[in-house]
Every structure is written in C-alpha cells, then in structure tokens.
C-alpha cells in the first residue's frame with residue numbers, strides 16, 4: 001500500500017512515500033481503507049521521537065482517519081465490513097490502510113463526509129474530555145481557550161458554546177481571531193499584542209475565567225493562570241510552546257486547580273465516559289452546533305506540507321490529507 005513513512009526520528013521533511021505491507025487487524029481491531037486523514041500537531045512530535053509512544057520503524061504517522069471498514073479482527077461485533085467510519089489511531093493514518101481499535105472506531109455521523117470525519121475524532125473528543133470531565137465546565141461559566149484557532153482550539157470554542165458557557169478565544173493574529181469569532185466565541189483576544197491576563201480580567205469585570213483550556217503552554221502559561229478567577233480550573237492539554245512549571249502558591253489562594261487531560265490515556269481508564277462524550281458530540285453535531293473548519297487539503301504525497309502548516313503556526317482549524325478519495 002502507498003504510505004507516507006518515517007524511517008528514523010527527525011524533522012517532518014525526512015518523511016517519504018513508500019510501498020509497505022498492509023497491516024493485519026488483531027483481536028478487537030479493524031482494518032480500514034483510509035479515504036482521508038488529518039494532520040495533528042502531535043504527528044510532528046511523534047516523528048521527532050518526542051511523543052508518549054514510539055512506534056517501531058518504519059511507521060506512518062497520522063493519529064486519525066476516516067474510511068471504510070475492510071476487515072474485522074477476532075471479537076469485533078459492532079462494526080461490519082463496508083461501514084463508513086472515523087477512527088482515532090495509534091498512528092498510521094497517512095497510508096491507504098490502517099489498523100484501528102474497534103472501540104476507537106465510530107460510524108460517521110449523519111451528513112458527515114469522510115473529510116470532516118477525518119478531522120473530527122481527535123480534536124473534538126479530546127477537547128470534550130478536557131472541558132467536560134476535567135474542567136467540569138458549567139453552563140453560564142466562562143471558558144478561556146488558548147490557541148483558539150488551532151484544530152483542538154476551535155473544537156474547544158464550539159464545545160464550550162454548546163455547553164452553554166461564555167467563551168473567550170485567544171490567538172495570535174487578526175485572521176485567527178476572525179475565525180474564532182465566526183465559530184461562536186463571545187470574545188476574541190490577541191495574546192501577542194496585549195497581555196492576556198489584562199484582557200481577560202477586563203472582559204470579566206475583574207472576576208477572571210472559570211476554566212482555561214490550554215493546548216499551548218510555554219511562556220503564555222503564567223498570564224493564562226492569572227486569568228483564572230476563584231475556583232478556576234486550568235486544564236493542561238498540550239505543550240506546543242513548551243512545558244510550563246505550575247507555581248503551587250498561585251493555586252492555593254484562589255482555590256484554583258491545575259489538571260491534566262489526555263485522550264489517549266482517558267480511553268483506557270474511562271471508556272464509559274468516552275462513549276458518553278461521543279454521544280454528546282453526536283447530539284451537538286446533529287443540532288448543527290459543531291462545524292469543523294477544514295482550511296487546507298493535500299493529497300497523501302504532500303502530507304508533509306499538511307504537517308508543516310501546523311509546525312509553522314499557519315493552520316486555522318484542521319488540515320485534511322486526502323488519501324484515496326471515493
């Protein structure tokens with residue numbers, strides 16, 4: 001099968017197209033004919049050898065994909081060959097076929113095409129888990145979303161609105177702020193030109209936000225933590241700009257919490273809550289509340305360009321890789 005593959009840890013430019021063997025689904029797994037995949041920032045982290053998991057070489061990156069079920073592994077009962085599905089993958093989405101856990105493979109929602117399906121599972125499920133189960137966001141509260149025009153950021157904005165919160169989206173350019181507002185944020189602030197905390201406190205009459213969803217980390221963390229009010233919940237989601245250190249003294253006085261959230265590990269520990277997350281997302285999608293943006297599409301051969309848009313901070317929403325369009 002055609003695949004974009006990684007033969008050694010390094011830059012995304014070291015990825016190359018190759019013909020490799022079609023994988024076999026094991027117990028509880030399915031083989032998918034991939035129609036489309038999408039780029040996640042974590043793909044570049046995995047290729048660099050800095051991700052939580054390190055696949056054997058050669059492997060294909062790609063943490064999600066949409067397509068049709070081609071083969072069932074032993075013990076899989078709730079899917080049929082030919083089903084149109086989206087799946088969260090350990091890796092391997094940038095290839096014509098990929099193996100997925102059946103428990104992490106879901107039928108496409110009504111009206112959802114393969115491109116949207118390829119862009120949905122990781123961003124929306126992980127953002128929902130972070131906001132709903134870790135952040136415990138309540139209707140009427142204020143959600144601050146950093147990197148709000150990114151793949152997971154825009155998903156967080158839409159989920160926050162769907163849950164009845166007031167959403168402040170924060171990003172780095174006027175174009176990104178426009179996208180954040182178009183996707184339903186109540187306010188959008190630029191954290192490059194003005195201090196984040198000052199802007200959030202000004203928008204909340206000095207009260208601060210209740211929940212912060214942070215896929216960015218790095219130098220922004222200090223100001224973001226200070227943007228949280230009494231009882232605020234800071235959800236560490238990703239570290240594209242570096243891993244921050246949490247100063248415990250700044251949690252104590254305002255009864256703030258710092259929490260971690262990882263879709264990969266949540267699935268293993270809380271499968272029932274993950275099922276509930278997908279059901280709630282399906283309802284929001286059916287109501288028309290969730291409208292994933294695909295800002296760019298590339299054929300599989302140009303998958304590196306899809307990843308580069310993310311590493312160079314130029315993507316808005318999701319970037320789809322068309323593997324074998326139907």
Ligand SMILES: NC(=O)c1ccc[n+]([C@@H]2O[C@H](COP(=O)([O-])OP(=O)(O)OC[C@H]3O[C@@H](n4cnc5c(N)ncnc54)[C@H](OP(=O)(O)O)[C@@H]3O)[C@@H](O)[C@H]2O)c1
Pocket residue numbers: 039040041042122123126127147148149150151152153170171172173176215216236237238239240241261262263264310311312313315317
């Ligand atoms: N915990 C989980 O379950 C989970 C699930 C999925 C992803 N993640 C993590 O979340 C993070 C974001 O993933 P994503 O796929 O949403 O990425 P993305 O689409 O590229 O969005 C990341 C956003 O971060 C901002 N950013 C700030 N500094 C940056 C820098 N130095 N380089 C690149 N972007 C920078 C950018 O917005 P501005 O330019 O506006 O600042 C960008 O829009 C990654 O670390 C990923 O591993 C975690």
